[in-house]
Amino acid sequence: MAVCNLYHTVVAQRILNPITVTTNLLTSCIYPTKLLRLVVPAACFVILARVHIKSYTVSAWVPLNRWEKWRRVLSLTVILRSGLIMIACALLANFYTSLAHPDFPFLVIPCTPGDVMCYKRKTVIIYMGAYVGYHYAYKYFMLNGNLITPTPAHPRKLQLIKASLSLRSTREACNTHGANKLSFLCAICIYMAAAIMINLIYDGNWQEWLVIFDLPLMMMTLLATVLLAISLSLFSQVFHIFITEPVEIPVATAEDSNPEAETDSWRLSNALSSSGLLQLLAFWDLKTLASSDPMNFARRTQVFCISQPGGHPRNWMGIMNPSMNLIRKFCERLKRHNCPEDLPKPPVVPAGAASAPTDVNKNEVVKPPPVPFKERAVKLIMSLKRYPFFGYFLSDLPDATNRSIFAEALPVIWAVQALGDLVTASFTEDKFGVVQRNIPDILMAFTQLQKVVDGLGRVTISRRPGTGEALPSELQLRKALRFSLRSALYTVTTTFGDTVLAMPVSAECQSKLQSYLQFKEG
Numbered sequence: 114m115a116v117c118n119l120y121h122t123v124v125a126q127r128i129l130n131p132i133t134v135t136t137n138l139l140t141s142c143i144y145p146t147k148l149l150r151l152v153v154p155a156a157c158f159v160i161l162a163r164v165h166i167k168s169y170t171v172s173a174w175v176p177l178n179r180w181e182k183w184r185r186v187l188s189l190t191v192i193l194r195s196g197l198i199m200i201a202c203a204l205l206a207n208f209y210t211s212l213a214h215p216d217f218p219f220l221v222i223p224c225t226p227g228d229v230m231c232y233k234r235k236t237v238i239i240y241m242g243a244y245v246g247y248h249y250a251y252k253y254f255m256l257n258g259n260l261i262t263p264t265p266a267h268p269r270k271l272q273l274i275k276a277s278l279s280l281r282s283t284r285e286a287c288n289t290h291g292a293n294k295l296s297f298l299c300a301i302c303i304y305m306a307a308a309i310m311i312n313l314i315y316d317g318n319w320q321e322w323l324v325i326f327d328l329p330l331m332m333m334t335l336l337a338t339v340l341l342a343i344s345l346s347l348f349s350q351v352f353h354i355f356i357t358e359p360v361e362i363p364v365a366t367a368e369d370s371n372p373e374a375e376t377d378s379w380r381l382s383n384a385l386s387s388s389g390l391l392q393l394l395a396f397w398d399l400k401t402l403a404s405s406d407p408m409n410f411a412r413r414t415q416v417f418c419i420s421q422p423g424g425h426p427r428n429w430m431g432i433m434n435p436s437m438n439l440i441r442k443f444c445e446r447l448k449r450h451n452c453p454e455d456l457p458k459p460p461v462v463p464a465g466a467a468s469a470p471t472d473v474n475k476n477e478v479v480k481p482p483p484v485p486f487k488e489r490a491v492k493l494i495m496s497l498k499r500y501p502f503f504g505y506f507l508s509d510l511p512d513a514t515n516r517s518i519f520a521e522a523l524p525v526i527w528a529v530q531a532l533g534d535l536v537t538a539s540f541t542e543d544k545f546g547v548v549q550r551n552i553p554d555i556l557m558a559f560t561q562l563q564k565v566v567d568g569l570g571r572v573t574i575s576r577r578p579g580t581g582e583a584l585p586s587e588l589q590l591r592k593a594l595r596f597s598l599r600s601a602l603y604t605v606t607t608t609f610g611d612t613v614l615a616m617p618v619s620a621e622c623q624s625k626l627q628s629y630l631q632f633k634e635g
Contacts (some may be wrong), residue, residue, distance in 0.1 A: 118448045149493055154208050157201040158348065164194045165259070167354050171393045173257045173586045180506040182255070191254050198253070199246035200563040206242025207235065207339045207342065234330055241334050241356025244300045245341050252289060258349075260586065262523065263357040263397040283326070286346035287339055301334075328468045356390075362398050364415040365428050382431025396527040399432065403534035416535060417543045432535075435529040437558060443518070443525045450514050451569060493605035522590040526597045529559065537608045553616045556605065560576065564597045566591070602629050 176182045185191060224231035252258040342445055362381045383403075384395035402412050416428050498504045532555055539548035606629040613626050628634050 118219070151163060153204050160197050161345075161348060162352065165349075166198055166356075167389075168194060168253070169259045169261050169356065170257075171390055172523070173260050173520040175513055175520050175587060176510065177517065178507055178509050183506070186255065187361040192217070194245070195250035195254065198250040199243040201247065202246030202341055203239040203242035206238050206341050209340050210234075210238050210333050210337050234333075237330065237334055238337060241300060241338050242341055244296075245338050245345070248289075248296070249275075249342075249345050251294070261357050262351055263359055264354075265359070268563045276634045283339075287342045289346070300625075304416065307630055342444060357394075359397055359401070360394050362395055364402070364412060364432075365418075372502075380431070382428075382435065385432065385435035388512055393524055394525040396436075396531070399436070399531040403531040404536070405534070405538070413535075413538060414542065417539060417545065417547055419545050424545075426429060426545070429547045429551075433532070433555075436532055437554065439525055439528050440558050440562060443522065443559070444565055445570045446514070446518050447562075447569075452565065455572070516585075516587045519591045519594070520587040521593050522587075526590065526594050529562075529594070529597045529601050533559075533597075535605050537548050537604050540608050552605075552609075552613075553618045555623045556602070556613065556616070556626065557618050559598055559602055560622045563595070563602070564621075564623075566595055566598070579628075601635070606630050 121233055174185075176185070224235070249258075362379065362384050366380050379509050380397060381399065385399065386392075387395070402409050402416070416432060417426075418428060419425060495507070498507045536548060536552055536555060543549070602625075606626055611630065613630070614623060618626070625634075
């Protein structure tokens with residue numbers, strides 16, 4: 114009986130019949146009129162690629178309050194890009210069904226006057242495609258689906274793409290993008306309710322819409338949504354693989370030997386001082402360069418070189434300064450929110466000096482400068498917090514500031530790992546001692562950052578409700594930062610031994626290094 118049902122569904126009803134699909138593809142390649150159908154999926158993937166390129170980010174988005182969530186949902190940019198994703202998904206679903214079944218014509222092909230089911234089939238397929246696109250857009254913009262992270266270079270990218278087509282990955286894609294059983298039934302019920310209401314408003318026969326409960330239509334709709342969800346997941350993974358391809362940025366260029374030559378921006382020191390994806394790829398390259406891999410020995414040797422003539426450690430300083438600036442700024446942001454008393458206090462201005470503004474010639478200005486409109490609007494909105502209704506939306510979420518800070522900790526983690534490995538490698542590879550004079554500053558920066566991170570406590574960032582959910586990225590980065598600091602300090606102290614106690618560091622840092630030498634940390 115099961116074989117007969119399968120034969121009736123696949124062969125007799127011609128749902129995803131291999132012969133039908135192959136014939137349609139061959140005729141699309143032979144006849145110019147049908148060749149135009151291939152332009153539609155190509156345009157859809159171009160739209161998806163354009164949206165992904167414009168919307169990806171390197172740090173997770175953490176809303177500070179509920180109003181920020183609604184403001185992001187209702188922002189014009191998110192609405193337009195979500196609409197483009199939904200349109201592309203609807204067209205792809207219609208394209209897949211037109212290839213798989215002759216009773217599902219292409220969108221641009223008009224229905225015959227007597228065919229009532231043709232219009233309803235097109236409407237159902239387009240609606241389900243837009244529904245899957247809505248799920249994908251919500252996950253992409255609101256649940257950090259646009260977050261990208263560089264990964265180690267894989268020599269065979271085709272194997273990675275094939276691995277994403279496994280049964281487990283297919284199930285995850287269907288559950289994520291709204292192609293599971295529950296979402297499918299909910300979407301069909303919502304569509305039926307809306308269609309019946311529209312028919313009743315325009316004095317139509319609501320029983321006409323019951324014909325969509327047809328076996329070929331239901332099977333085709335389900336298969337089209339599953340295929341669309343798999344296509345979106347595969348496209349997202351391919352986009353992530355190629356856009357996060359690690360790059361090898363030169364430590365020094367030929368122009369460095371000529372002082373009169375113009376500086377080249379495509380150097381590691383310049384890329385480390387940039388922002389966005391380029392900075393993230395630069396710190397990934399720096400972490401790879403500083404590792405103990407023998408393949409990176411030649412590049413790591415350039416870090417410990419000095420300029421000729423002059424004897425200046427330009428390569429090392431070009432790497433250390435951006436890394437230390439990033440670590441110090443990150444530590445300062447955590448201090449400003451959690452330990453404001455540890456920050457240096459600004460100089461006290463006398464009361465008479467600030468009574469009236471002055472111009473560049475020290476003359477008093479009669480009219481004070483106006484307060485910017487944006488600043489006044491922010492003060493007005495913040496003043497509404499005392500009302501319960503507005504306070505629900507404007508009050509800060511639990512520890513949202515710390516979470517937003519740790520969401521940007523990935524380059525800091527790689528900077529800590531790279532500096533720790535370079536300091537360790539300098540013990541045997543630094544012939545000119547270019548790293549030795551900066552080791553105390555690096556150790557004090559590490560211990561200070563570890564003190565601030567450990568002082569936050571376990572309750573500072575609470576885990577999201579739901580035991581089945583994965584740990585948020587900001588929590589994972591917080592744990593990774595703690596482990597990186599501990600690992601770097603242990604590596605340096607075990608390499609240099611008791612020598613680190615003789616370095617000119619603060620008493621607090623020396624006490625921390627002593628505990629690392631005695632293996633009391635951890």
